[in-house]
Amino acid sequence: MTINTQSSDRKSGRTGATAAIASAALAVGGIAIGAAIARRRAASTDDAPERSRKNLPGGNALVGRTVTIGRSREKLHGFWEKIENLPEVMENVERIERNAETDIWHIRAPGGTTVQVETRITENVPGERIAWESVEGSSIDTRGEVTFRDAPGDRGTRVTLVMSYDPPAGALGRTVAKLFRREPEVQARHDLKRFKMLMETGEIATSAHRRDRTRAAQQETE
Amino acid sequence: MKALTWHGTHDVRVDTVDDPEIINPRDAIIKVTSTAICGSDLHLYDGVIPAVRPGDILGHEFMGEVMETGKDSTLTKGQRVVVPFTISCGGCFHCKMQQYSCCDNSNPAEKQDMSATLYGHPMSALFGYSHLTGGYSGGQAEYVRVPFSDVGPIVVPDHLDDDRVLFLSDILPTGWMGAENADIQPDDTVAVWGCGPVGLFAIQSALVMGASKVIAIDHYPNRLALARQLGAEVIDFRGTDVREALMEMSGGIGVDAVIDAVGMEAHGFAPDNVIDIAKQKIGMGADRAAALKQAILAVRPGGRVSIPGVYGGMTDKFPLGAMMEKALQVRGGQTHVQRYTKDLLEKIEDGTLDTTFLISHRLPLEDAARGYKCFREEQDSWTKVVLKPGMELGQTK
Ligand SMILES: [Zn+2]
Numbered sequence: 002m003t004i005n006t007q008s009s010d011r012k013s014g015r016t017g018a019t020a021a022i023a024s025a026a027l028a029v030g031g032i033a034i035g036a037a038i039a040r041r042r043a044a045s046t047d048d049a050p051e052r053s054r055k056n057l058p059g060g061n062a063l064v065g066r067t068v069t070i071g072r073s074r075e076k077l078h079g080f081w082e083k084i085e086n087l088p089e090v091m092e093n094v095e096r097i098e099r100n101a102e103t104d105i106w107h108i109r110a111p112g113g114t115t116v117q118v119e120t121r122i123t124e125n126v127p128g129e130r131i132a133w134e135s136v137e138g139s140s141i142d143t144r145g146e147v148t149f150r151d152a153p154g155d156r157g158t159r160v161t162l163v164m165s166y167d168p169p170a171g172a173l174g175r176t177v178a179k180l181f182r183r184e185p186e187v188q189a190r191h192d193l194k195r196f197k198m199l200m201e202t203g204e205i206a207t208s209a210h211r212r213d214r215t216r217a218a219q220q221e222t223e
Numbered sequence: 224m225k226a227l228t229w230h231g232t233h234d235v236r237v238d239t240v241d242d243p244e245i246i247n248p249r250d251a252i253i254k255v256t257s258t259a260i261c262g263s264d265l266h267l268y269d270g271v272i273p274a275v276r277p278g279d280i281l282g283h284e285f286m287g288e289v290m291e292t293g294k295d296s297t298l299t300k301g302q303r304v305v306v307p308f309t310i311s312c313g314g315c316f317h318c319k320m321q322q323y324s325c326c327d328n329s330n331p332a333e334k335q336d337m338s339a340t341l342y343g344h345p346m347s348a349l350f351g352y353s354h355l356t357g358g359y360s361g362g363q364a365e366y367v368r369v370p371f372s373d374v375g376p377i378v379v380p381d382h383l384d385d386d387r388v389l390f391l392s393d394i395l396p397t398g399w400m401g402a403e404n405a406d407i408q409p410d411d412t413v414a415v416w417g418c419g420p421v422g423l424f425a426i427q428s429a430l431v432m433g434a435s436k437v438i439a440i441d442h443y444p445n446r447l448a449l450a451r452q453l454g455a456e457v458i459d460f461r462g463t464d465v466r467e468a469l470m471e472m473s474g475g476i477g478v479d480a481v482i483d484a485v486g487m488e489a490h491g492f493a494p495d496n497v498i499d500i501a502k503q504k505i506g507m508g509a510d511r512a513a514a515l516k517q518a519i520l521a522v523r524p525g526g527r528v529s530i531p532g533v534y535g536g537m538t539d540k541f542p543l544g545a546m547m548e549k550a551l552q553v554r555g556g557q558t559h560v561q562r563y564t565k566d567l568l569e570k571i572e573d574g575t576l577d578t579t580f581l582i583s584h585r586l587p588l589e590d591a592a593r594g595y596k597c598f599r600e601e602q603d604s605w606t607k608v609v610l611k612p613g614m615e616l617g618q619t620k
């Protein structure tokens with residue numbers, strides 16, 4: 002099962018960003034079912050993941066990053082599976098509200114506002130991967146996936162986070178676009194680093210020397 | 224509390240700032256009893272390291288008494304500890320290989336981008352050494368928040384006073400690792416550029432490791448005298464052709480290993496013309512690597528080059544050909560302090576190493592700005608300044 006097949010009918014009526022999203026979804030799906038297939042689909046001549054290509058179709062709509070964490074796949078999956086844990090490491094996510102079928106992400110946006118994104122889990126394989134996508138009518142059309150693979154020897158687990166998104170049209174869309182264009186690549190990298198810190202050291206590094214000056218505390222009061 | 228803060232080039236002041244607090248579970252708060260000014264602090268003082276912000280507390284060589292501990296700290300209140308200048312988690316891929324200065328988890332995620340751009344990978348965190356290395360408040364203060372206090376700080380016995388153990392925080396392990404990186408063998412002739420604190424400790428370490436001859440190169444008479452007192456032969460580069468002398472003093476072979484304990488600013492060493500390619504992009508100037516270039520030309524074919532001296536940016540006209548054609552081994556690195564503290568503490572205790580000869584001045588913390596100024600301007604006589612919070616003004620010993 003891949004994300005793109007699951008959501009293809011929902012995409013079919015769209016124009017404009019469709020191509021970008023389709024290729025982004027293709028990339029996500031490709032990674033899900035194996036790097037070899039992804040390579041073939043990307044028609045690339047090398048073994049690098051598609052997201053590291055210089056001219057990525059769809060511009061910045063696809064964000065991906067891998068980090069190696071010295072913990073077991075099961076432990077890392079366990080943290081991620083409790084999706085309400087994520088705001089601890091994802092700094093622009095204020096909180097995640099869990100409902101029966103879907104989750105609502107409250108994401109910090111410029112100007113002290115928040116944007117809500119409603120997603121549902123599309124796949125959850127213990128110790129291997131978790132995938133999610135936004136539901137129809139969500140303010141941002143997004144999908145994401147985190148995969149856990151054994152690193153060589155006792156190096157732990159290679160964690161890859163891949164997300165794609167398509168901001169909607171209109172005023173809200175512009176806000177959202179701005180929010181996401183605030184270096185989503187950097188955001189993803191920082192989020193994964195914080196995840197690694199929390200898993201490996203039990204805490205998230207801060208150079209603040211007062212509790213009210215940590216980045217997290219400052220964001221609360223923004 | 225009182226702390227030495229940076230306000231601009233050649234402008235440091237002792238300000239009153241908020242006391243630090245425990246934030247993370249593995250933190251401890253240390254009440255500082257001794258803290259030194261380092262030669263590398265002069266790079267901050269001279270404004271050649273980017274990402275220092277007004278109000279930043281400097282200082283990375285400090286020790287003191289445990290005041291408060293987080294719930295996962297292994298220290299207890301009242302213990303005397305020396306704190307490594309490298310902040311290391313102890314459990315990441317690098318720390319597990321004892322590459323503590325390469326720790327993945329100590330530099331806050333949002334501060335890693337600048338060094339990642341500059342070096343290809345983010346740096347680990349250091350105390351009091353710009354936001355490039357995390358922006359942690361330093362030790363030239365009455366109190367310091369110490370992260371990962373279960374891994375870094377080493378508890379020292381009461382019978383060893385501060386002067387004997389303080390330098391375990393940086394310069395002693397740095398000099399030791401500088402010598403270790405030179406892979407010293409018995410019968411070796413080793414040349415050390417720079418007789419500042421790190422150079423002097425590298426000389427001492429090289430002799431402990433069995434080098435048959437250590438040659439020290441500098442131009443400050445007092446520093447050369449200290450090197451000689453440790454057992455080195457010395458060269459004053461102002462009056463002597465260093466490469467010619469080294470060839471003669473090594474029997475025409477060339478020195479087996481060279482240690483550059485000078486670093487980026489190379490005060491006094493003939494400065495090159497610099498091209499600030501890096502500066503345009505990332506705000507860091509080109510390094511004047513005069514000592515390193517000379518060392519690479521002086522070392523014998525098949526020899527070893529060790530670089531404990533601090534470099535931060537890029538350099539022009541590097542003798543790359545000599546490195547390749549002479550089959551040199553080159554090693555650098557911020558010190559993996561935690562790898563050495565236990566062994567070096569034993570060597571201090573059994574008398575193999577003594578570091579107290581280095582201290583030329585002891586000042587109250589309040590007098591820190593003067594300490595910086597004199598340490599920079601009178602390098603010959605101000606070999607090492609130790610600041611003592613709580614010491615009375617006017618007291619000098
Ligand atoms: Zn130092």
Ligand SMILES: [Zn+2]
Pocket residue numbers: 311312313314315316317318325326327328329
């Ligand atoms: Zn580490």
